[in-house]
Amino acid sequence: MRFPTFLAHGALAGFLACAFVAPASAALPIQKWQQASGAQVWLIESPSLPMVDVEIDFDAGDRRDPADKAGLAGVTADMTSKGIAARNGEPALDENQLGEAWADLGASFGGGASLDRMSYALRSLTYPDLLDKAVKLAARELGEPSFPDAIWQRERQRMVASIREANTRPGTVAARAFGAAVYGGHPYGYDTTEQSLGRITVQDMRNFYAAILPCRAKVSIVGAVTRQQADQIAATLLSRLPAGRCEPLPPVGEVPALSAAAERSIPFASAQAHVLIGQPGYKRSDPDYFPLLLGNYILGGGGFVSRLSEEVRQKRGLSYSVYSYFAPGLHAGAFTLGLQTRPDQAAQAVQVSRDVLRRFVAEGPTEAELKAAKDFMIGGFALRIDSNRKLVENLANIAWYELPLDYLDTWTKQIEKVTAAEIKSAFARKVQPDRMVTVVVGGDVASARQ
Numbered sequence: 001m002r003f004p005t006f007l008a009h010g011a012l013a014g015f016l017a018c019a020f021v022a023p024a025s026a027a028l029p030i031q032k033w034q035q036a037s038g039a040q041v042w043l044i045e046s047p048s049l050p051m052v053d054v055e056i057d058f059d060a061g062d063r064r065d066p067a068d069k070a071g072l073a074g075v076t077a078d079m080t081s082k083g084i085a086a087r088n089g090e091p092a093l094d095e096n097q098l099g100e101a102w103a104d105l106g107a108s109f110g111g112g113a114s115l116d117r118m119s120y121a122l123r124s125l126t127y128p129d130l131l132d133k134a135v136k137l138a139a140r141e142l143g144e145p146s147f148p149d150a151i152w153q154r155e156r157q158r159m160v161a162s163i164r165e166a167n168t169r170p171g172t173v174a175a176r177a178f179g180a181a182v183y184g185g186h187p188y189g190y191d192t193t194e195q196s197l198g199r200i201t202v203q204d205m206r207n208f209y210a211a212i213l214p215c216r217a218k219v220s221i222v223g224a225v226t227r228q229q230a231d232q233i234a235a236t237l238l239s240r241l242p243a244g245r246c247e248p249l250p251p252v253g254e255v256p257a258l259s260a261a262a263e264r265s266i267p268f269a270s271a272q273a274h275v276l277i278g279q280p281g282y283k284r285s286d287p288d289y290f291p292l293l294l295g296n297y298i299l300g301g302g303g304f305v306s307r308l309s310e311e312v313r314q315k316r317g318l319s320y321s322v323y324s325y326f327a328p329g330l331h332a333g334a335f336t337l338g339l340q341t342r343p344d345q346a347a348q349a350v351q352v353s354r355d356v357l358r359r360f361v362a363e364g365p366t367e368a369e370l371k372a373a374k375d376f377m378i379g380g381f382a383l384r385i386d387s388n389r390k391l392v393e394n395l396a397n398i399a400w401y402e403l404p405l406d407y408l409d410t411w412t413k414q415i416e417k418v419t420a421a422e423i424k425s426a427f428a429r430k431v432q433p434d435r436m437v438t439v440v441v442g443g444d445v446a447s448a449r450q
Helices: 072-079 095-105 128-143 149-166 170-183 194-199 202-209 227-238 289-301 307-314 343-363 367-379 388-400 407-416 420-430
Strands: 031-034 040-045 051-058 108-113 118-125 218-223 262-266 273-280 322-326 334-341 437-441
Touching (some): 031 227, 072 149, 072 202, 095 128, 108 128, 170 262, 170 273, 218 388, 289 307, 289 322, 289 343, 289 367, 289 407, 289 420, 307 334, 307 343, 322 343, 343 420, 388 407
Parallel strands (some): 040 218
Antiparallel strands (some): 031 040, 051 218, 273 437, 322 334
């Protein structure tokens, strides 16, 4: 489990937050090029509204954290918003002045870290007098963070208090135990704690941030800008970062497969038992991505119409909600099956969930289930790209995972051609029901041992 950190400054007018782009059925031509600095840029021109969204991604996510300083990537990204250093005759800005500057522009810029990447997002109107100022301010924040120590001491205390509060909740305890057991020492399973935060200094942040170079940037842009304007935006945003040589970053090992089933039953005084069952899943680059995506919708990702919901919730009333999902990344993210139930029903709920999973892996979906899933996913595709913000998130994923430039245009075709046999085969390759981690917080599963 990771301790989440994310920041945002300012806001555009409310109507822009859900601004619609071109119809989803239309082609979405993606342009891609590389700048002289080595930065790669992806662009979708969307001229319907005078706004632009930019995401900049670097290979500096949680997977790059030192084992004893878990959380370093997240706090480093967060601290870039806490002040700008004085450089080249321009005055320093503290966090309040920086926040006021973004509010005056009606724009926003923020950073955060996920498992794989450190990401920065800019949103601005494209009126020339506003956009130029917003891009230059974002360039200063990205390239010249001051990392003030006094602010870090305050932020660390705030985060420690938040961790302590989270530790009083059974869901936090379950997620922490599950992550440690599934990932087996891989950075995906590192847990940000009071102790790891206590070891992090501002010098650690500066050292970590030294990996943020233009040549390592993947820049995704969606909005009312031309290719020439987009190229200038990207160049300006990265202009204050050091133009160092791009040596290859050290490789990160893969998530080890589980060799046997494991169970953890953790006592906790709570009204509901929290159950998590799972194992390492697959990488985003895996060719089984679409069969697994569609198959998981049928198994447990489809809400009340899923197999798990029918067996656990509707037929037996063991849980209000039961779900499953894959979390593929640069490494094998976890396959997770989760639910909450009364502590005295935990053993039964675990057993029923395991049985449903085993049956699905052994038999695959029915043709009726497959058709319903395809209809839902294809019919709902427009909602995945119905705003600039959603579109830039999809574009950033295309950039990060090096997906084909026609990925969005062919997405529904990829879903449509998946067969029940392909889903069965994909699940058989990726999911081992008899080698899973089971974590139950607040209930007893002794009677459900495999």
